[in-house]
Structures are given as structure tokens and as C-alpha cells.
Amino acid sequence: MIFLCLYICGLFVTSITGTDSIEIVRGVSLQEQSFYDPAKDFTCLDGSKTIPFDSVNDDYCDCVDGSDEPGTSACPEGKFYCQNLGHIAKYIQSSRVNDGICDCCDGSDEYDSSAACFNRCDEEGREERNRRQEELEEHNAGYEVKKTYIQMGADKKIEKKTRSDTLNQLLEERRAKLEELKTIKEAAEAPEKEAKDKHEDEWNEIQRVKKEEQEAKDKLEAFKKLDLDSNGWVQISELMASPYLNSDMSEEDAKDLLGGEALVDGEGFDKVFSPAIKDRYLPDGRPKPTEDGQEDAQEGGSELPKDEGDDGSRPSATDESQEPTEDKMPDYDEATRALIANADKARLEYDEADKEVRELESEQSTLNTYLGLDFGKEDEFAALKGDCFEFTDREYIYKLCPFDRVTQRQKSGGSETDLGRWGNWEDGYNAMKYTGGTGCWNGPARSTLVKLSCGRENNLLSSVEPSRCEYEMEFKTPAMCTQAGANGYRHTEL
Numbered sequence: 001m002i003f004l005c006l007y008i009c010g011l012f013v014t015s016i017t018g019t020d021s022i023e024i025v026r027g028v029s030l031q032e033q034s035f036y037d038p039a040k041d042f043t044c045l046d047g048s049k050t051i052p053f054d055s056v057n058d059d060y061c062d063c064v065d066g067s068d069e070p071g072t073s074a075c076p077e078g079k080f081y082c083q084n085l086g087h088i089a090k091y092i093q094s095s096r097v098n099d100g101i102c103d104c105c106d107g108s109d110e111y112d113s114s115a116a117c118f119n120r121c122d123e124e125g126r127e128e129r130n131r132r133q134e135e136l137e138e139h140n141a142g143y144e145v146k147k148t149y150i151q152m153g154a155d156k157k158i159e160k161k162t163r164s165d166t167l168n169q170l171l172e173e174r175r176a177k178l179e180e181l182k183t184i185k186e187a188a189e190a191p192e193k194e195a196k197d198k199h200e201d202e203w204n205e206i207q208r209v210k211k212e213e214q215e216a217k218d219k220l221e222a223f224k225k226l227d228l229d230s231n232g233w234v235q236i237s238e239l240m241a242s243p244y245l246n247s248d249m250s251e252e253d254a255k256d257l258l259g260g261e262a263l264v265d266g267e268g269f270d271k272v273f274s275p276a277i278k279d280r281y282l283p284d285g286r287p288k289p290t291e292d293g294q295e296d297a298q299e300g301g302s303e304l305p306k307d308e309g310d311d312g313s314r315p316s317a318t319d320e321s322q323e324p325t326e327d328k329m330p331d332y333d334e335a336t337r338a339l340i341a342n343a344d345k346a347r348l349e350y351d352e353a354d355k356e357v358r359e360l361e362s363e364q365s366t367l368n369t370y371l372g373l374d375f376g377k378e379d380e381f382a383a384l385k386g387d388c389f390e391f392t393d394r395e396y397i398y399k400l401c402p403f404d405r406v407t408q409r410q411k412s413g414g415s416e417t418d419l420g421r422w423g424n425w426e427d428g429y430n431a432m433k434y435t436g437g438t439g440c441w442n443g444p445a446r447s448t449l450v451k452l453s454c455g456r457e458n459n460l461l462s463s464v465e466p467s468r469c470e471y472e473m474e475f476k477t478p479a480m481c482t483q484a485g486a487n488g489y490r491h492t493e494l
Helices: 002-017 030-035 121-226 236-241 251-257 266-280 317-321 334-371
Strands: 079-082 090-093 389-392 396-401 405-410 417-426 431-435 447-454 459-467 470-477
Touching: 121 266, 121 334, 121 447, 236 251, 251 266, 389 459, 396 459, 396 470, 405 470, 417 447
Parallel strands: 447 470
Antiparallel strands: 079 090, 389 396, 396 405, 405 417, 417 431, 431 447, 459 470
């Protein structure tokens, strides 16, 4: 302080000229005092004009840049320099000179006003120095953590790279083994399929023959019942009078059932039975109405179902007779069972090997994604990967998962809203951009810009939405800290 005061009060003059004294012009910094020489005319700092020196600070603006009135409020573009000894020197707009408000901590801006300005520079300087000291300590503490982050990032990269190399070799071996097992599986499945197909074909042939025999039997039984006079012919009149059809019919309908013929023998009946007659044929006959209005089955017949079809007609007995058969395909023979067991074993071994390959490929994909991420110049941000940090305001809980995603959910509960997925770095390594979040109603997809600063620990400080669907967050992390005095940490001497 004493040195600075001597510099302003006397040494500045002698250091410049050695013998001549120079008057210090109000509102001008020490660095620019040389431009204000009372022994010479004053040239505007923008070079626009030269004026007599007594026009400087005469409360009249002569220079366009306002440089002739550094100590008055005459020029709208002028600036007043606060020396603020003991604190930080600064410039203020000249319009604030003598406006009744103390802007300079030393009160020099109110030299000709009614404001009572006291010199607060020592007090504010102490507060500023204390703040700077705390900031220095936080930077140093954070930097110590950052060094561990850097080591963690390097170790993780080596670990992931080593594992990736190992996986590449394993995958090459496992894929080759999988191809061998695939060949073995296909070789085992071929005779298995052949034997199973043969077995099923033989069974299907048996069922086909049985079905044809049953259909022939059903046709013969129907012919006999519809041939009311048992003369070997089924005639139109017999169909019209037959109780074995599900409804009465006209002569024309009956003729249509016989394929347009007046009568058919057994051979002709085989041709028209299915589907024309079959769908209307009732093996047990139509039920007889009882005294109480209900229908009863014909004598000797079984009770017919009461339900009707969708078209209002009663279901035919042929439908009723088609109950699930108790027949089922017999077990495979011993040779076929052996082929199946062998194929099952080959399939199991192939499936297990295929599962292992897919799991290794999934792990490799995750490793490649990690190794492709930019974790900073020294991988100092790698320590943040896998962690999430939350900030809560009056309504929402925000969650930041570095290199993954940003979300928002209401404090009252409910699902999360995606505010963006990891996109890229911005402004060097000073901000993280997350894009492609949940779309806004009639608006863009949500996105988030996370601004980073130094802190001794990781802490999500705030979240705002300055523009619709665009969020901004502040996040402190040791990964942003630099050693005190190093590049990236600006310290202003007091």
C-alpha cells in the first residue's frame, strides 16, 4: 500500500521525467496519464482532433470518444477510472460521476456532489481477498481430487483397452467354435427330421385311411336312412319327407340336393352327399315336439343339442359326431428317440455357445462405446461416467448422468422426462451438450446445456429453462479445477 501511494503521489513523476512533475488528471488510470500532459495540447485518444489542454475536464465534450472528459459526466461515451487503492481498480460510465451514488469504493466518483462517500476500499479489499483465498483453496483442493481423477481415467482406459483386446481374441475363438457346433447341430438335425417326418407321414396315412373308411360308412348309413322305401334309390319325395334332414324343403330344394336329378343310386349319392346333403343330415333324426312345447329326440335316438347355429338352423349331427378323437400319434421308436436325443444335445451345446458369443459381443459394444468417448485432455472426466447427480427446486427433481442423459421428474412422483442424451462438448471442455430429449408439445425435442466450473466435489447447482424446451444447468466438479496460478484460473492482484 505504501509503495502504491508513493508511486501515485511522487515516484510516478520522477520515474517518468526524473525532474519534471506531471499533474495527475482525475479519472485517468496511471497507465494513461502520459497522454494527458498539461504542457501540451491534448489529442483525443481516437485521434479525431487536438484541443487545448485546458479543455480537458472542462465539463464540455469535445472528443467523440469522450477521452477529453475522463473526470466529468459531460461525454456519454466517457469512462471514469476508480483508483480504489487497497481493492480492485475499475472503470465506470462517466454518466455515473457526481450522480449522488458512490460507485467507487474510494468515493472518487462523487468529488463534487452532495453524496457522503467514505473510503471502503480496505474493507472490501479484505473481503475480496478472503473470497479469493477461499477460491484458491477450493481450486487447490479440487485439483488434488482432479489428479486422482486423471489417474482413474488412465487406469480405466488401460483396463478397458486390455479387456477389449482380450474380448477380440475370445470372440475369434468362440465364433470359430460356434461355427463348428452349428455344423454338428445341422448334421444331427438332418436324420432327426427325416425320421420324424417318416413317422408322422406313416401316422397321417393311417389317419387318412381311417377317415375315408368312416366317411364311407357314414355315407352308406345316410343312404339307407334317406332311402325310405329301401329300394336302392334316394328320390326327391323321400328327401321332402325325410325326418333325417334338419328342416322341411320344397321339391326344388330336394332336387338341388340330388344334383338336379330326380333320384340317385348309391354311386350317385356318394357324389352329392358332401357337402350338400351332409350339412343338413341328422343321423338321429329331428326331435319330436312334446305336449309342453319342447322337442324330444326320436325314439331310439339321443337328445339333440338345443343350441342353434348362427344362421338359425340346428347343427347337423355330422358336426356333433366330430368329437375329439382319442387317437394320438404313437411315440417314436427307439432309433428315432436316439436321433432326437442326439440332436437335442447338439442344439443345447450350440445355444449355450451362441449365448456366450452374444454376451461377449454386447460387452465389446459397451467397451467400444466407452473407448470412443472424449473424457477430456487427460481423461479427467472419466471418473464421472456411471454416476448421477440431482438438483431439486420447488417443483422438479433434475438428474444429470454425465455422458449418458439428463432427466426431470416431478417431486410428487411420476415418470421421468428425458431432457437430452449425451451429444458433445461445447466451448472446449467448459460445457456439455445433451440433445434429442422428449419432444415438447408442438415444439422441438428437449435439450440441455451443462455449464461446468471448478469445485472440490461434484455438485449440481441449478437448472433453468431460458428458452422453451432448452435447459441450462450449472455443475461443479473437481475435473474442472486447475492448480492455482495455472492456465484456466485467473487471479487478479489486489
